[in-house]
Each structure stands twice: as C-alpha cells, then as structure tokens.
Amino acid sequence: MKQKRIELPPDQRVTQWYNVMTDIPNGVQPPLDPETKQPVAPEKMARIFPMGLLEQEMSDKRWIDIPEEVLDIWQIWRPSPLIRANFLEEAIGTKAKIYYKYEGVSPSGSHKTNSAVAQAYYNKREGVKRLATETGAGQWGSALSFATHKFGLECKVYMVRVSFDQKPYRKVMMNTYGAQIVASPSPDTPTGRAILERDPNTPGSLGIAISEALEDTVSRNDTKYALGSVLNHVCHHQTVIGLEAKKQLAMVGDYPDVIIGCCGGGSNFAGLASPFVPDKLDGKKIRLIGVEPASCPSLTKGIYAYDFGDVSQRTPLLYMYTLGHDFIPPGIHAGGLRYHGMAPIISALQRENLMEAMALNQLECFEAGVLFAQTEGIIPAPESCHAVRAAIIEATRDKNEPKTILFNLSGHGLLDLSSYEKYFAGELSNYEYPAEAIAEATRHLPKI
C-alpha cells in the first residue's frame, strides 16, 4: 500500500514567509503614483493599508517572521496535507508521480485563508476596527470574514451582484462568520448609488466592488482595505504552501520536476512556486507552470505594462501582464481567475523566463475535475480544476517518463456544485478571447 498522505509534524511547521522579490533578477518594479508617475510613497498607501503590510509590500528582507498569533490560528488547518494522487495516476495510466498540496482544508475552503488571517492580524495590531473588501467568487470574502472575526474586527464585504445571487451559500458562510455582506453595486456608497440609478439591474463587476470597498474605507476613520491577491504581501503570505510542500516531499525523499498552480491574481501560484525559484536559479531543471483560463489570458496574451488594478482607476499603477483594466472577462465559472492583470511578482517571474504559462478552456478543466473527484474523492473548485488539467497534460505527455509533478489544489468545489451541475447539463461553453478585443482593451493603457 502506497503512502498517500504526507503530514508535516507540528514541530517542523513553517515559521517564516519567503520573499521571492529578493531573488528575482532585475527585481520587481515598484507601484507608481498615477499622477506623478513616480513610485508611490508609503504614506499615501497608509490611508488604506496598515504599515505592517506595507513594510512587507516593499520589503528587501528575504525571510519574514510569521507572527505567533497567525501561526496559532493557522493550526486549525496547517500544516495542510500533501497527498499522492496515486488513484488519478492509475486512472490516466502514467508513470509520473503526481502530488497535490491540498488547501481546501481551511475553514473557508481555500488558500485565501492563509493571507486573510495575516492581514487581519496586522490591522488589529495597529488598532484598526473594521475592514472593507470586495469578493468575486466568494472565496476571499469568506476567508476574510472568518479571519476578522477571530481578531474581533468588523468586516464588510462588497460581493459582485451576479455571484451574490448565484452563490447564496457563500453569503450564508460569511454571515455565519459574523460579517456584513452587500451585493455590489450597493446603495451604501456614492459609486454604487450612481450605477444603480443608471442601471438598477446591473450584474456588477469586480471593478465596481473594488471601488465601493475603497470608498467605504476612505469615508471612515476606523476602516482599512484588504485585497486577496495581486499584491506582494499577499504573495509572500502564501509561500507557506510551497515551503511546506518542499519539506513534505523531502520526507518521502522526493523533489518535483514540474510545479503547477492556477493563476488568477497570482497569489496561489506564487505561494506554491516561489520557494522553488532559488533552486531553479541554482540550476535545478524544474518547470514552474502557471495555468490561466483561455478566456482571461493575461500571461499568455496580455501585454507587460503599467496598468491600474481596478476598472475605476483608483489604485496605484502596477507593472504587470495585463489585458487592460477595463477588460471584462466572460462569465466563466472559475470566478477567482477572472482578473485582467497578474501579480507584479508573477509578471516578473514570467519576464525572467523563470516560469511558463498555459491557458486552458473551462470544459476540459471541468472534465479533469470530475475525473479527479471520482478517483481522489475531493471535488475541486473550478479554479483548481485548471491545475488538475495541467497536471494530467504533463503526466500524459510521455506516460513512460518517471517525472514528479506537484500541483496546488487551492480549494474544494463544495460551494460551486451548481457550476458542476451546469457542466453536466451541457450548459457551459468555452471562450477563446479574440486577439482584436485584447488589442483594443490594452490600447489605452497609461503611457509611462
């Protein structure tokens, strides 16, 4: 009987985050102030983020101590298991070994909880009473709702209207964790009111929800803002995933040849892959593969430029692969991957050829998700299905090559079963974004 689960003993837990920025050749470009086109001053960001997180955002320390308070709450689900997907290997008939790190064991069901707890902690430490945020698919909103409650902070989540209506269970989960949720656009902010007046039936968008959360934040003096991906500090927090996986593989005397994660804003892939970058720089022959949806292909079809993080141009300019800040991706069911840009850290890894990107369509990803559920038991989140598919592609490219594949199963799909239902009913389709549409959306990027 093959050992399937590799559990890291508590005394070997990871106690420092890894800052990959310090190792990327040519570094990661700083965010710019849209007015001055100069690096944005920390004081200007301090209105919306606590200093503890801003320090991490710009840190030149290679290792950052994880606070004891964060480690304590993380114990609920960390160290997360590393699992050998031997049943999947048998089903696809490969000699490759496939391991997956499973982040769906967290209370809210995905890797998002790792950073949510850290962000709530630093805000609490600096006397913040309340956090405002937006959520698309609902994973980040659920994670932050849990984390804020643990630290006695209030939380308000602006949830994109279409998800709010389609995923009622996500709302109940956030309510259970004591957070306040509104559908966005909402009557609670000037932007929300203006949009509702123009179009009372709008489905909303992540861009609108970000604007609302930012307006909420600056309209009060007890509130700061929290973001679940893209930014450097969020990527750092997620490195616990890759650091743990590395130790767990070492426990069974293994090391990955291929490392795979799905890419939306980028924190999930950064979390798994970053800790392997130094080995790659040292000459290890490993491949890091970020998987994005063909319908929102920032890494494979976007341009590398300074762009806004949101539709309403309220954020600093970030240097990243982008489809343009007013690019509206189609309504695929992996809502967590529908973002026009890519984390500056990931973008820099791509620029330096330290990683590869792969774009997949949603039908092939759901198909892989169902095979995974039937063999390994766990029903993956639609986002994670992208990583599953990519792992199968890599494992069957040459079935007789005995390589080792590691991927991150970033979340379970138990609150996404309505998407599976639509898949079974044949109601989902693929979307390849036409190159002209992307050219059009990126034509108006700010000139730096």
Added chain:
Amino acid sequence: MKQKRIELPPDQRVTQWYNVMTDIPNGVQPPLDPETKQPVAPEKMARIFPMGLLEQEMSDKRWIDIPEEVLDIWQIWRPSPLIRANFLEEAIGTKAKIYYKYEGVSPSGSHKTNSAVAQAYYNKREGVKRLATETGAGQWGSALSFATHKFGLECKVYMVRVSFDQKPYRKVMMNTYGAQIVASPSPDTPTGRAILERDPNTPGSLGIAISEALEDTVSRNDTKYALGSVLNHVCHHQTVIGLEAKKQLAMVGDYPDVIIGCCGGGSNFAGLASPFVPDKLDGKKIRLIGVEPASCPSLTKGIYAYDFGDVSQRTPLLYMYTLGHDFIPPGIHAGGLRYHGMAPIISALQRENLMEAMALNQLECFEAGVLFAQTEGIIPAPESCHAVRAAIIEATRDKNEPKTILFNLSGHGLLDLSSYEKYFAGELSNYEYPAEAIAEATRHLPKI
C-alpha cells in the same frame, strides 16, 4: 502555543474493527423473522446483503481485520485529525479540555464514508454489480456514490423528495461520483408508482425510500441493498473513529472523562464510544453520552421492544429503543437524526447503563454550531451541532472542573448552509414531541 491538531502517523493506523457486541453484558438480541418470530436465518438476509457483511452482523469475534483494499481508499482522509477545541474553550471560559475527532474530512463530508467503502468492497468481492440505497439528508447517498464508483459498482439512490428538492447540491455531488439519483417516491418501483398515483405532490419519507430501494434490489439479480446506519456491521465499521481517537489522545497523554456523539440511527455514536466500553466495564469512571433531537427522542422517550426498521414493515424485527415504525418525526434540519429507532447495539448499551442519553432542541444546537464556526472555523453539520451543544453543556456544568471531553464532529455543514440561513432568519423552531403521540405510535408494535 498549544498543540491543536493531533495527527496519527500512518504506521499507527487502525487495522481492525472492534465488535462491542462481544463485551456487552447479556449481549445484543438477534433480529427476528416477522413471520416466525424466530431469529432470522442468514440465508434469508443473503438475498439483500453480501455474506461478508452478514458474517460481521452476527460475528462473535472481538476484532475484525479491515481489508487492505478498504484501508487503501481510507488513506484519502484517514487517520482523521483529533483537534483540541482550545478556541471554543476560551470563548466559553472553561477549564475543561475539549477535543473533537473530525470526520468531515472525508470526500463526501461525513463519517458515513467509512462504512460506505467497506460495504462497497464486500459487495464487489462477491460479484455484486450494483447497489441500491435510500438517503434522507443526503450524507449516506453521497458516501455510497463515492465508494461504489471506487470499486466500479453502479449505484442507485432513492432520495426523499423533500430533501431532493431542498438540497440540490447533494444530488450534484452524487452525480459527480457517477451515481444515479431519483426523487422518492419515483416512477421506477411499484411502491413509488402507487404512491405517486395517490398523491403526486407527496414530499416522500425515509420509509418509502427504503421500500423502493428494497423493491429495486429484489427485482434484479445483479443488485444488493446497502444501509448507512442501525445495523451491527455498520456500527463495527465506524469503530475506527473511537480507536483512532484513543491512540491520538494517548499521544498527548490524555484520556477522556466524557465522550459525546450525536445519535440518529446510532452508527456515529457507536463508532466513537464503543472502543471505550471495555475500559468502562473495567471500572474507569467515564461517561458516554448519546445526543438525540428532542423532536425524535427514541433513547429518552421511546420504548425498548422488537420493531420494524422501516415504515412498510419489510425489514426483520430489530430489538431497539423505538418511537414506533410509523412515527413521522417533524422536519427538523438535522435530517440524519430523524429516525424512529436506535441501533440494537446502542440500545443494548443504554439498557446496560453503559451510556446516557440527552435530548436537545434544534435552536440551541444551531446556536452552538455558530459559536463553533466562529471560534474553531469549521461550520458543523446540523447533526454534529447536537454534539457541539452537549460538549458545551458538559464543559460549563462546572467551569472549574478540569475534565477532558471528547466528541465527534461527524460532518461539516457546507451543504447545509440553507439550514443556517433559515436559522439566522428566525424561521426555525423547536419541537418537543408530546408523550401522547409517542404512546400512540408505539401502541401497535408487534407482540413478541
């Protein structure tokens, strides 16, 4: 920092089930043939169950080897974690130590998967091609759908119409695992057709669904029947829970004073508590507490008698605490606890004063579930909320008494969030079953 999770190393995994029947003074009464009132012959049961399970049903062996094939699939989630509920302890201000065994880590989200895999294995071994079963809340149907697919068996689940409509995600989960689901009553069986003709809008009942699954079974020669609780072999399979918990507590030098599990058909409580019975017989001062809903109080208000396991009187007679086989419990949201009888093994433990029973109302249980979610992170299944509430009651009875409490968190509530939504909206109420109604329902029990 207190150690929160206690993981059992794979090399210490449990490899034998414990048969508590061999230790219960005066034993467990055998099932009777309703026609002859004599112990039912195994050959008669062999039409619907495989011999491997019937042998366990009547076994006089204290320990039963767990097949390698079962252990292999169990590795997906077993050993399950034992978790110290220190955040809950702090919230309620107790000196008691509370540990919970967490069975929600299984693919289908509850302890049911333990027995489902074992049952699918024994059926497969004897050449069975297809299993038929019923499901109420959906936990058992999901577990068996997963398990049958792993062994290449077909599976048909008759799901009580009201749950089928209220819990669409459960149906999608079963479809994902490749099973066929119909709402019961269905047009697929004589009983289903007859009931639909009389009342096309009937909500269905577990009794009807059992009848349909049994009719399906005997109408074909490739099919056997599977039951998710009540029977002895199901209770044996679940003893892995208590056996693991005992080892895990020993790893941190602890031993429980109070052991708590929720009780529907009884397999969950039997699984946790049975392995502690020998210690209690040896004079250890421990309390075993089974928690049932006040609306379906078989242990606290039922009578101890031979009764049918189903409404339509198709099963053998089982000696058990019962509210009468035609007792229809109100529609509380802990669907898994809505059963008129109690496993013969649990009933015998109760008779011998080896356990206590506690009846709780649903509002206090949901309240406890929300507190648990907000402190420990995991949102418990409504059934498991009964164990959480009982643990809180025991831990706060005398807050300064440094006792150790162990309970089973039998499942997560991620597919029950609509019940939490109703609880938050104030739409749920308590039900105390009037004594006269129970007296009426038990008046017509068969005379033995």
